[in-house]
Amino acid sequence: MRLTYLLKRLAVMIPVFFFVVTLVFFMIRFAPGGPFSSEKSVSPAILKNLEMKYHMDEPLVRQYLRYLKDLLKGDLGPSFKHANRTVNEIIAEALPVSVELGLLALMWALVIGITSGGLAALKPNSPFDYIPMTFSLLGICFPTFVVGPILVLIFGVWLEWLPVAGWDTWADRVLPSLTLGFAYAAYISRLTRGGLMEMRVQDFIRTARAKGLTETQILTQHALKGGLLPVISYLGPALAGIITGALVTETIFNIPGLGRFFIESAVNRDYTVVMGTALLYFSLIFICNLLVDIVYALLDPRVKYV
Amino acid sequence: MSELSTAVPSSQGVSLWDDAWARLKKNRLALLAATFLILEVLIFFLAPLIAPHSYEVQDLERTMTGPSWRHWFGTDTLGRDLFARVLYGGRVSLTVGILASMVSAIVGVIYGSISGFLGGRWDNLMMRVVDVLYALPFIFLVIILMVYFGRNFMLLFVALGLTQWLTMARIVRGQVLTLRHKEFIEAATVLGIQRKRIVFRHLIPNTLGPVIVYLTLTVPAVILEEAFLSYLGLGIQAPLASWGTLIKEGVDVLDLAPWMLFFPALFLSATLFSLNFLGDGLRDALDPKGAKD
Numbered sequence: 001m002r003l004t005y006l007l008k009r010l011a012v013m014i015p016v017f018f019f020v021v022t023l024v025f026f027m028i029r030f031a032p033g034g035p036f037s038s039e040k041s042v043s044p045a046i047l048k049n050l051e052m053k054y055h056m057d058e059p060l061v062r063q064y065l066r067y068l069k070d071l072l073k074g075d076l077g078p079s080f081k082h083a084n085r086t087v088n089e090i091i092a093e094a095l096p097v098s099v100e101l102g103l104l105a106l107m108w109a110l111v112i113g114i115t116s117g118g119l120a121a122l123k124p125n126s127p128f129d130y131i132p133m134t135f136s137l138l139g140i141c142f143p144t145f146v147v148g149p150i151l152v153l154i155f156g157v158w159l160e161w162l163p164v165a166g167w168d169t170w171a172d173r174v175l176p177s178l179t180l181g182f183a184y185a186a187y188i189s190r191l192t193r194g195g196l197m198e199m200r201v202q203d204f205i206r207t208a209r210a211k212g213l214t215e216t217q218i219l220t221q222h223a224l225k226g227g228l229l230p231v232i233s234y235l236g237p238a239l240a241g242i243i244t245g246a247l248v249t250e251t252i253f254n255i256p257g258l259g260r261f262f263i264e265s266a267v268n269r270d271y272t273v274v275m276g277t278a279l280l281y282f283s284l285i286f287i288c289n290l291l292v293d294i295v296y297a298l299l300d301p302r303v304k305y306v
Numbered sequence: 307m308s309e310l311s312t313a314v315p316s317s318q319g320v321s322l323w324d325d326a327w328a329r330l331k332k333n334r335l336a337l338l339a340a341t342f343l344i345l346e347v348l349i350f351f352l353a354p355l356i357a358p359h360s361y362e363v364q365d366l367e368r369t370m371t372g373p374s375w376r377h378w379f380g381t382d383t384l385g386r387d388l389f390a391r392v393l394y395g396g397r398v399s400l401t402v403g404i405l406a407s408m409v410s411a412i413v414g415v416i417y418g419s420i421s422g423f424l425g426g427r428w429d430n431l432m433m434r435v436v437d438v439l440y441a442l443p444f445i446f447l448v449i450i451l452m453v454y455f456g457r458n459f460m461l462l463f464v465a466l467g468l469t470q471w472l473t474m475a476r477i478v479r480g481q482v483l484t485l486r487h488k489e490f491i492e493a494a495t496v497l498g499i500q501r502k503r504i505v506f507r508h509l510i511p512n513t514l515g516p517v518i519v520y521l522t523l524t525v526p527a528v529i530l531e532e533a534f535l536s537y538l539g540l541g542i543q544a545p546l547a548s549w550g551t552l553i554k555e556g557v558d559v560l561d562l563a564p565w566m567l568f569f570p571a572l573f574l575s576a577t578l579f580s581l582n583f584l585g586d587g588l589r590d591a592l593d594p595k596g597a598k599d
Contacts, residue, residue, distance in 0.1 A: 016438050024450060031454030140582065141575040143530055145537045145550075149557040149567060157561045244445050248537060252557070262446070263538060266453040278446050285443050 009290055020282050021071065021275075025064055028271055054080060067275070076276035081268050087276035090261055095280070097167060098257035101180065101249065102242050104173055108181030109188055109238065114231065116185075117192025121227070122219055124197065132189055139186020144245045148179040148252040165254040176253040180245050184238045188231050195227035202226070229300055236292040240285045326515070329591040336587020339580035346577065350397040359387035361394040362545055370563045380565045382555060391547055392569050398548040399574070402463050403529040409467025410528075411521050414474025415510060421475070422482025423505050433479065436472050444469035445531065452540040462541060466528050474520055481513040515592040522585035526578040533574060549574040 051057045055066060070077055076087035116132035123129060155175060156164035166172045199205055200223065208218045247259035258277055265273035330336055349356060359365075359377070369385040371377060379388035421432035448465045455461060485491060486509065494504050529549075535541035536550025537557075544551070549570045556567030 012438060016442070020442065024447070027447075027450055028454060137579070138575075141579040142571075143533060143574075145534070145553060145557065146567070146571045146575070149560050153560050153564065240443055244443055247449075248534065251538065263449070266450060269454075274450065278450065281443060281446055286441050289441050 006290075006294075009293075013286055016286075017279075017282070021068065021279065022064075024275055024278050025067060026060075028269075028274060029060055029063075031269075054078070071279075076279075077272040079265075079270055079273050081265065081270040081273070087272050090273060091258070091276060091280060094256060094258045094261050097255060098243075098246055098250070098259065100173070101176055101246055101255065101257060102239070104177035105180035105184070105242050105246075105249075106239065108178055109184035109242075110231075112181070112185035113188025114192050114228070117189040118196065118219060118224070120189070120193045121196035121200070121223075122215060129193075133193070136186035136189045139183050139189075142183070144179055144183065145248050145252065147182050148175075148249060151175050151179055152252070167253075167255045167257075172253075176249050176255060179252070180242055180249045183245075184242065188234065188238070191230045191234055192228065195230045196223050199223040199227040225299065229296070232292065232296050232299060235295075236289045239288040239292070243281060243285060243288075326588075326591040330587055333587040333590065335583050336591075339583040339587070342576065342580045343584065346396065346573075346580075347400065350393055350400060353390070353393040353397060357387070357390035357393055359390050361386060361390040361547070363387075370559065370566075372563075372565055379569045380563065382566055383559060383563070388552075388566065388569055391552060392549075392573055395547045395549045395552045395570060396573055396577070398542055398546055399529050399532060399550070400525075400577075402459075402466065402532045402542075402548065403525040406463040406466040406528040406532075407470065407521055407524040409464055410470035410474055410524055411517060413468065414471035415478050415513070415517060417471065418475035418478030418480075419482045419505050419509050419513065422479040423486055423501070423509060425483070425486070429479070429483075433476075436475055440472055445534070448531075448535065449538070449540060452535060459542075462532070462535075463528075466531050469531065470524050470528060474517065474524070477516050477520055478510075478513050481516055482509050485509055485512055519585060519589045519592055522581060522588055526581040526585075529574070529581075530578060 048057070055063055058066075067077065074088075076091070079085050079087055079090060082090065116136070120129040120132050152164045152175065155162045162175050163169070163172050164175070167176075196219065205218060205223060208222050213221070246257060247263060249255070250257045250259040251263065258280065261273060262277040262281070264270075265277065363386065365377075365381060365385040365387070367385070368377065368381050370383055371381050373380045377387050377389065379392060382388055382391065417432065417436075421429045424432075448469060451465050452462065491504060491508060494508055499507075532541050532548060533550030533553065536548050537554045539554070541550055542548040552570035553567060553574065556563070556565075556570060560567055
């Protein structure tokens with residue numbers, strides 16, 4: 001892993017980011033309607049004042065340049081709909097919630113996925129293999145917005161074990177994070193099994209077996225490192241998927257995260273919040289992909305980045 | 307001697323497609339998936355003849371009733387027949403899935419084959435662009451697009467298609483890179499055939515196998531994306547319904563009328579499942595070397 005590679009990746013990011021800012025900015029602005037168009041009984045004078053306050057009366061290009069300038073300073077501007085709040089404040093409040101949700105989901109996905117995939121590989125063609133593999137097939141075909149409500153129905157409504165909405169206690173976090181992680185647990189389970197099965201026929205595993213190590217030792221000490229490579233490279237897409245999947249999960253469970261602000265502000269035409277949250281999403285996904293690449297290169301010496 | 311001459315017709319060359327078909331026939335799961343999908347498509351497109359009720363008409367005396375002889379899948383909150391709604395919803399979901407996948411295939415094939423054919427610096431640049439775009443979560447752009455310009459059927463599938471063309475471009479480019487040094491392309495070049503014609507007449511048809519496989523796998527991805535958007539209220543708009551909107555309606559009254567979630571979710575999942583299996587089967591059949599396991 002060379003530093004120049006990292007710098008190169010970051011350098012590519014800058015024009016792409018700029019491109020995204022421009023695209024989203026003009027996409028929103030050229031669309032019909034505006035943040036104040038749904039406001040009832042606003043006199044023209046007030047509307048004019050509002051527009052002046054937010055610099056909406058200036059030519060579009062001026063507004064765009066102003067936005068860029070503020071963006072460079074890290075200022076995402078005031079919200080159009082949430083009075084007296086800036087986009088930075090909204091993000092500061094919502095981002096930790098979404099990050100927590102995402103990390104918990106990822107944890108579920110990894111723990112459930114690797115354990116069940118490992119068990120399946122340890123005892124192939126046994127119930128340990130069939131049951132998780134059947135489940136993982138289900139996981140791939142049942143989207144978040146079906147799994148979530150079903151979990152709510154079973155554990156929230158019928159059994160009344162867990163709360164069905166909110167984000168205050170630890171119990172509130174169980175169902176949303178499970179919902180979000182479920183599909184990825186399923187896929188990771190399959191990848192783990194596949195990767196480990198491939199390792200089983202390698203020479204170094206045969207050597208380990210000849211040395212008299214038990215199957216469990218072989219698995220944990222030798223096969224797992226190589227067998228998990230497909231899982232690592234899947235983490236990039238998985239993280240991106242978890243971030244987008246959170247949009248729906250946050251809606252289902254009424255969680256005050258970024259996704260809800262994004263959707264809500266998109267519908268309300270709260271220009272600055274849409275821009276701010278969308279840009280944050282783009283940056284998050286970019287950073288996640290970069291981190292995954294770094295981890296992959298650290299684990300697999302065969303990978304060379306130039 | 308006479309025996310030999312009768313043997314000749316039977317040793318006729320086996321085409322790629324015959325070979326693939328023979329392999330696919332052995333894959334029971336893929337065949338089952340294909341049968342299910344064909345049946346489903348037939349039922350959906352004959353929906354007006356099959357469904358005993360209209361998908362719009364309200365039976366106000368029977369709102370939110372469970373499955374019965376009169377309404378096979380029950381009725382929804384407005385007393386509309388759920389069976390009819392699931393069939394018509396499937397029609398919308400499949401149509402969006404197929405059309406959007408076509409958009410992605412057309413863009414991906416053209417982009418990928420041009421990149422592979424030009425090679426060198428252009429190829430490098432074009433693939434870098436794909437790499438960069440890969441890192442962008444298009445679904446956010448699609449959401450913004452749908453909110454501001456949206457609720458438009460055409461726009462929906464073009465937007466969804468444009469989120470899916472990248473992998474197709476990569477696959478086709480890889481194929482073209484290996485094909486373009488083959489003798490028949492050299493022959494075509496020597497014969498002085500235009501480059502455009504070489505790409506469209508000789509290269510693209512030969513990449514068809516992987517394209518079909520990936521197309522089959524793109525359809526469920528798009529159906530899922532559409533359902534995702536519809537769930538958020540940004541996809542198909544009433545009175546039309548897709549499985550996504552039906553699922554959303556079902557979730558809202560989940561504890562009162564669980565069948566409203568059950569039936570659309572069942573159809574959605576069975577369809578995604580079948581398409582994925584068929585895609586895997588086709589991959590194994592068309593590309594035995596790349597087969598898994």
